[in-house]
Amino acid sequence: MRNTILAVVFVANVLCGVLVYFIPDLGNYILLIIASVLTLLAIYDAFLQKKHSLMRAFPIVARLRWVFEEEREKIQQYFIENDLNGRPINREKRSIVYQRSKKEIETVPFGTQHDVYAKGYEFVKHSLFPYDYRKVKGDRVLIGSDKCIQKYNASIINISAMSFGSLSKNAIMALNQGAKMGGFAHNTGEGGVSPYHLQGGDLIFQVGTGYFGAGTTVNGKRVFDDQVFRENALRPKVKMIEIKFSQGAKPGHGGILPAKKNTEEISIIRSVEPFTRVDSPPNHDAFSNFEEMISFIQKVRDLSGGKPVGIKFCVGDNDEIEEMIKTFAKVNNYPDFISVDGGEGGTGSAPLEFSNYVGTPLLDGLVFVNKTLKKYKLKKQIKIIASGKAIDAFDVVKYLALGADAIGMARSFMLSLGCIQARECNLDTCPVGVATQDEDLVEALVVKYKNERVKNYHNKTIDAVKEVAAAMGKNTISDITARHVFRRSRAGDIISLDEIYER
Structure with missing residues (x-):
């Protein structure tokens, strides 16, 4: 040849x-x-x-x-996959985000493409006497335990953690402006509070193991710094603090910022060397056991002026998580919320083994945390925020039914910005300017148009959640429980999620 x-x-x-x-x-x-x-x-x-x-x-x-x-990903997406078999988010799910964010027609013709008799098919049952969805309540939740002074009235749908660095400045600005316009919260991610987060939207200030925006470097090691943290935590638009233990896409590993995306500007915000790969430590330096962790939570709460403080993790060892919650009850001090991430969570960069094989999937982790909080009589004090590939109203309803009080969404809000799932987030070549620091690509994302799409997607998804609740005959979203959501079993039987997860 x-x-x-x-x-x-x-x-x-x-x-x-x-x-x-x-x-x-x-x-x-x-x-x-x-x-x-x-x-x-x-x-x-x-x-x-x-x-x-x-x-x-x-x-x-x-x-x-x-x-x-x-070009394999593009060929796969545009010429091979059908509406339901795309990964990690299929075309049907992506389309509903695009349609809602652009206020385009979002109805589907000729019936469902789902096999309603297949194992795993999920649905809710409607009422003969549906409610008027415009009168449905429960789209806000008050977050803050009895240890908290400045409670926060949050939307049940908020933007999950994505840092400036992972996302472009234009993407961050559009997300924050959209959050302001729609009245919901925007999680900063562990990269700290950048100028692009300060567009008027409510913020959840995430403190990761690298303490970016909350610490300093001492002898080459990142440590928590009271003054640095306080300067950001006391900002009026910072409504809650989230201490990140792990994320679903790479639990137990720590964050990764590729060298290409670590620009001069980002390195200044994070206090690191520019154009070097930045690996956050897998664990916190500020504490090493549950008692020290509780003291740190209280310290953070005090430094922030009594704002709600939560912790974020992907469920790992169940015994370890139960011991933590048991300790909360024992010492009568606890976080105001727990963000439960699922092993199916997304990220711009993760080792394959961690992304695919480490961490409990969201449904199982969410149910376990909910049951354990109830066991130790802490569910009324500690709210649960669930995060793990929620896209449409059914996802939201299902997670709320299984114990979540609010939902964090990341990839779906990226899609609302125009993300095409090119899966080049770790290469700095995102073709639509969402997950890149390449200035030419970043300019492709025009903030004054994309912020409107972020708001539209949030608001129309909230409306869709209300419509589903109303169809079920509920006048309050929180009335939906696990016994109202059904799944077809391997044997073909229809059983409620309450029967599957609550026994």
């Missing part, structure tokens, strides 16, 4: 040379240049380079492999 390809390009080169000799016009000269370049490339592939066996055996032709590999 190698000799055949070499012979073909050589003959083509000779023929183009002959053509130029007899008909010396511009077109033929261009053909000769192309043929000559291909000949030189074939010689290089076949004889000079020694790294790639495929290129030595199949010069030039083998390069097509890299072309198709580079």
